[in-house]
Amino acid sequence: MEKYFEIFKNSYQGYFNYLWNEITHFHWENYFYGLIAVSFMVWVLELLFPWRKNQKIFRKDFWLDTFYMFFNFFLLNLIVLIFLSNASAELFNDLLAILGLELSDFQFLNLDALPFGLGLLIFFLVTDFVQWNTHRLLHYSPFLWNFHKLHHSVKEMGFAAHLRYHWMEPVVYKSLLYIPLAIIGGFDVESVAIVHFSALAIGHLNHANLGWDYGFLKYIFNNPKMHIWHHAKVLPKHAQYGVNFGISLSIWDYLFKTNHIPYNGRDIELGFDGDEKFPSSFISQELYPIKTRQRNNS
Numbered sequence: 001m002e003k004y005f006e007i008f009k010n011s012y013q014g015y016f017n018y019l020w021n022e023i024t025h026f027h028w029e030n031y032f033y034g035l036i037a038v039s040f041m042v043w044v045l046e047l048l049f050p051w052r053k054n055q056k057i058f059r060k061d062f063w064l065d066t067f068y069m070f071f072n073f074f075l076l077n078l079i080v081l082i083f084l085s086n087a088s089a090e091l092f093n094d095l096l097a098i099l100g101l102e103l104s105d106f107q108f109l110n111l112d113a114l115p116f117g118l119g120l121l122i123f124f125l126v127t128d129f130v131q132w133n134t135h136r137l138l139h140y141s142p143f144l145w146n147f148h149k150l151h152h153s154v155k156e157m158g159f160a161a162h163l164r165y166h167w168m169e170p171v172v173y174k175s176l177l178y179i180p181l182a183i184i185g186g187f188d189v190e191s192v193a194i195v196h197f198s199a200l201a202i203g204h205l206n207h208a209n210l211g212w213d214y215g216f217l218k219y220i221f222n223n224p225k226m227h228i229w230h231h232a233k234v235l236p237k238h239a240q241y242g243v244n245f246g247i248s249l250s251i252w253d254y255l256f257k258t259n260h261i262p263y264n265g266r267d268i269e270l271g272f273d274g275d276e277k278f279p280s281s282f283i284s285q286e287l288y289p290i291k292t293r294q295r296n297n298s
Helices: 002-024 031-048 062-098 116-140 142-152 159-163 168-183 189-207 215-219 224-230 251-255 282-287 290-297
Strands: none
Touching (some): 031 159, 116 168, 116 189, 159 189
């Protein structure tokens, strides 16, 4: 247990120092200012080319979602995720050691040994495919759907809605992504930064008030016209668990027949059944569904 206490202490101390360094020092792979830059650019596009003309500049829950952006992107890591990630990795390595194995025994591909572009593409495809499947799981599992409801409580789409999600979601995503990334080791900081900012930009655009689909590239990249149907309150009878699960890429939905764009979805109602009872404040949303269950049981 002493080892895990050290991991706890070093995780928080190390991440706090990292976050402070991000805020006080500018460099090209700076995640703090990168988030601000990408958000500002997509917001400007919304203002210049609004798809829904009557939607206000400061749409419903604009400031709540803006807070979620920074909370989920940075503070959530400081509060819980860094320790969980480091402790889970150490626990997994300990279990392998008991079996007389090492993580390298599972690694069948080293991206460092490949040309940079090919290694980067493989890294991007693997992470996006795992996240696409994880996203489907959030919809198909009643337990996980209770947490994912927060993201679907958005009633007016805008770039900041991209990062409105429950603290449990990254726990699920990171847990399921750990082993696939361990199997394809060798990715460096530069590769992670490129994939990270690409996914951030695409995700912001998907949730923005923009009427784009990128022409024939819509079959490869997720886009606003496709993703708005993922947030539709009324789902087709054959897909009651959801449609259009793409994160950065839409190709998985077309390959596995989960795509659904019946018509121009600019003005469709967003949300889910019963969303009128969903908490509206940050604290209540973060405590959902635990607080709700306690109230129902009392």
